[in-house]
Amino acid sequence: MRPLNATIAACPPSGIRKFFDIAAEMDDVISLGVGEPDFVTPWRVREAGIYALEHGYTTYTSNAGLPRLRELICADLAARYGADYDPGDECLITTGVSEGLDLALRVLLNAGDEVIVPEPCYVAYEPCVRFAGGVPVPVPTRGEDGFAVDAEVVRAAVTPRTKAVLLGSPANPTGAVQPRAVLEALVRLAEEHDLYLVSDEIYDRLTYTGAHTCLGTLPGARERTVVLGGFSKAHAMTGWRVGWICAPAAVAELCVRVHQYTMLCAPHVSQLAAVEALEHADADVAGMVADYDRRRRVFVKGLREIGLDCPEPGGAFYAFPSIRSSGLDSATFAERLLHEEHVAVVPGDVFGPSGQGHVRCSYATALPKLEEALVRMDRFLRRL
Numbered sequence: 294m295r296p297l298n299a300t301i302a303a304c305p306p307s308g309i310r311k312f313f314d315i316a317a318e319m320d321d322v323i324s325l326g327v328g329e330p331d332f333v334t335p336w337r338v339r340e341a342g343i344y345a346l347e348h349g350y351t352t353y354t355s356n357a358g359l360p361r362l363r364e365l366i367c368a369d370l371a372a373r374y375g376a377d378y379d380p381g382d383e384c385l386i387t388t389g390v391s392e393g394l395d396l397a398l399r400v401l402l403n404a405g406d407e408v409i410v411p412e413p414c415y416v417a418y419e420p421c422v423r424f425a426g427g428v429p430v431p432v433p434t435r436g437e438d439g440f441a442v443d444a445e446v447v448r449a450a451v452t453p454r455t456k457a458v459l460l461g462s463p464a465n466p467t468g469a470v471q472p473r474a475v476l477e478a479l480v481r482l483a484e485e486h487d488l489y490l491v492s493d494e495i496y497d498r499l500t501y502t503g504a505h506t507c508l509g510t511l512p513g514a515r516e517r518t519v520v521l522g523g524f525s526k527a528h529a530m531t532g533w534r535v536g537w538i539c540a541p542a543a544v545a546e547l548c549v550r551v552h553q554y555t556m557l558c559a560p561h562v563s564q565l566a567a568v569e570a571l572e573h574a575d576a577d578v579a580g581m582v583a584d585y586d587r588r589r590r591v592f593v594k595g596l597r598e599i600g601l602d603c604p605e606p607g608g609a610f611y612a613f614p615s616i617r618s619s620g621l622d623s624a625t626f627a628e629r630l631l632h633e634e635h636v637a638v639v640p641g642d643v644f645g646p647s648g649q650g651h652v653r654c655s656y657a658t659a660l661p662k663l664e665e666a667l668v669r670m671d672r673f674l675r676r677l
């Protein structure tokens with residue numbers, strides 16, 4: 294047979310999935326592994342989905358998505374961040390941020406264009422750059438700096454082929470929230486070198502130590518920034534597959550161009566549920582955020598007490614402690630912790646080389662389980 298697509302064939306399977314297949318076959322595992330809320334979608338939102346099905350909203354929507362949903366998204370961004378996006382031609386509904394990321398990169402990149410990606414980062418970033426014909430250029434961040442991006446390190450990676458910087462804040466896997474000054478420095482750099490900024494803001498509502506900055510609202514950023522957001526995390530809607538892109542009209546138009554051929558539209562029922570989520574679920578979200586914050590405080594304090602240095606995670610629902618004091622590398626630590634104490638965490642180097650010496654622990658898990666995981670991790674560390 295002729296060879297399959299070489300770029301895709303060269304891309305390794307996600308290091309996260311591989312690990313959890315092992316965990317799935319064990320008893321009594323406490324999983325701190327999956328990046329998914331442990332809450333079910335708020336009832337009123339599920340009810341809106343049921344209503345939509347009952348009343349036969351089972352067709353395609355317009356390619357860009359329901360106008361009402363786009364209006365609500367732009368109004369919400371305006372209310373919370375002072376953003377100024379036109380629901381008519383600067384916003385489209387995607388099948389999750391996953392599709393948004395893929396669309397944005399395909400629209401921005403020509404073959405061989407480089408995209409600077411601060412790491413450790415979400416596992417899809419580098420593969421998606423490659424699938425779009427681009428070349429990911431990872432740049433390191435450090436636990437000692439709370440995984441803040443150093444704009445000078447980014448600057449040093451700029452070449453004549455650099456087209457964009459791809460960044461997630463709050464971040465998976467570190468929980469880091471990029472300080473506003475860092476984002477401003479990146480915007481200045483983007484202006485100097487005429488770069489696009491792709492800003493994955495899927496965790497924007499999950500911040501605990503300070504307000505989120507929407508990158509598209511910073512001076513000079515709007516015309517060169519693609520903001521990605523969605524409902525999976527804060528609204529506990531991972532399975533519904535709804536996200537959005539807000540971008541300058543020329544970029545948004547081409548995103549719709551690809552989307553109309555490849556996806557047609559995001560699921561209609563899910564879009565109607567997302568309308569309900571934006572109209573009436575703020576209190577539900579606030580309740581979940583308060584719960585994550587309680588767990589975050591207990592868990593991060595606990596990690597530090599058992600001797601693991603943990604940078605303060607200001608957002609998302611991940612802690613990314615250093616495990617260097619154990620003398621083990623990330624993969625060995627995670628494998629042994631799973632086999633010996635039945636606690637599943639993700640080796641940090643899965644998210645990039647700077648993740649070596651760390652593990653990702655999701656605290657989207659009930660508090661008693663987090664406490665039990667800490668007991669087991671403590672026992673594991675003492676035995677080493």
Ligand code: PLP
Pocket residue numbers: 328388389390391392415461464465493495523524525531535536
């Ligand atoms: N971006 C980040 C940083 C994520 O952590 C995830 C999921 O884990 C996604 C995007 C994908 O989100 P969605 O469910 O909206 O496709």
